[in-house]
Amino acid sequence: MKKKFIIGIGGVTNGGKTTLTQRLIKMLPNCCVVHQDDFYKKPDQIEVGEDGFKQWDVITALDMEAMTNTIRGWIENPVKFARSHGVNLARTDDVSEPEEQTHILIVEGFLLYNYQPLLDVFDKCYYITIPYEECKRRRSTRQYTVPDPPGLFDGHVWPMYLKHRTMMEASHLTVDYLDGLKTKEEIYNQVYEDIQSNFLNRL
Ligand SMILES: Nc1ncnc2c1ncn2[C@@H]1O[C@H](COP(=O)(O)OP(=O)(O)O)[C@@H](O)[C@H]1O
Ligand SMILES: NC(=O)c1ccc[n+]([C@@H]2O[C@H](COP(=O)(O)O)[C@@H](O)[C@H]2O)c1
Numbered sequence: 001m002k003k004k005f006i007i008g009i010g011g012v013t014n015g016g017k018t019t020l021t022q023r024l025i026k027m028l029p030n031c032c033v034v035h036q037d038d039f040y041k042k043p044d045q046i047e048v049g050e051d052g053f054k055q056w057d058v059i060t061a062l063d064m065e066a067m068t069n070t071i072r073g074w075i076e077n078p079v080k081f082a083r084s085h086g087v088n089l090a091r092t093d094d095v096s097e098p099e100e101q102t103h104i105l106i107v108e109g110f111l112l113y114n115y116q117p118l119l120d121v122f123d124k125c126y127y128i129t130i131p132y133e134e135c136k137r138r139r140s141t142r143q144y145t146v147p148d149p150p151g152l153f154d155g156h157v158w159p160m161y162l163k164h165r166t167m168m169e170a171s172h173l174t175v176d177y178l179d180g181l182k183t184k185e186e187i188y189n190q191v192y193e194d195i196q197s198n199f200l201n202r203l
Contacts, residue, residue: 004078005199006071006105006121010112010168011128012161013057014138015180016187020128021108023188028104028195029090032074032082036109039067043146053152057110057160064115071107071121078103102200110161113168113175124198125173126191130180132158 009017009024018035025031039062046054046061055061074081079098082089089098112118113125130138136153148157168175176194178187 003100003102004075004105005102005123006075006107007195008112008122008125009106009108009128010125010175011110011178011180012130012135012165013110013157014135014142015128015130015178016184017108017110017128019184020178020187020191021106023184024106024192024195027192028106029200030078030082030087030098030101031104031106032078032085032087033106033108034067034070034074036062036067036107036112039063039070049156051155053149053156054146055156056146056152057157057164059111059114062111064118068115068117071105071118074105075121078105104195104199111164113171113173114164119171119173122173124195125175126178127168127175128178128180128187134181135161 009021011017021033021035025033040056041061041063043054046056047058049055079089081087082098082103090101107118107122112122113127135158139148139153139157178191180187182190
């Protein structure tokens with residue numbers, strides 16, 4: 001029986017991916033996380049488009065090879081990965097050895113399903129959506145390491161989101177959509193129960 005599961009939490013910027021991920025990793029056993037944002041290239045390596053904006057919301061702004069290698073490291077040895085990332089493993093006195101237990105990796109990011117080499121690693125693909133107005137409102141209060149210049153949301157962020165979502169939908173990947181307008185609690189409960197019934201109760 002398979003005992004390693006990779007769960008993607010993708011979706012629009014400010015949809016609530018990180019919020020959901022933080023709650024899940026607290027509650028799921030033997031659960032590690034990879035954040036796509038950690039693989040951003042340095043600001044001076046980000047291309048400037050014809051529109052004058054730095055192109056932050058495209059796949060080439062991220063070191064996807066490094067991210068793929070990190071995920072492959074977890075696949076090869078989730079116990080070693082967990083230990084080296086300070087993740088507590090389930091106690092071994094009343095269950096099996098760590099190597100025999102179920103391990104979960106959550107991969108979180110806004111462009112998860114637009115990089116071909118990673119598409120087949122996911123056992124489950126969630127995708128959080130929120131409408132334009134709510135996204136723009138949440139984004140306006142968000143502090144990134146590099147602040148958004150005026151006009152970036154309408155000129156780059158939102159159009160790139162629509163473009164990448166259309167590309168994902170054309171890829172025939174099976175995606176479970178999550179309504180990011182629901183409360184944090186509702187979204188968490190929905191996903192937690194889904195993971196429990198799909199991956200944990202079946203073992
Ligand atoms: N379900 C929700 N309802 C209302 N606000 C939310 C919800 N989930 C997240 N937020 C808020 O939206 C902002 C972005 O959340 P975050 O989890 O960082 O999104 P992402 O990782 O998708 O960019 C934060 O201020 C967070 O508190
Ligand atoms: N983490 C960074 O270094 C950085 C810098 C500039 C913009 N961003 C923004 O981060 C967004 C993606 O992250 P979220 O899905 O967490 O919002 C993109 O829309 C991008 O414009 C991130």
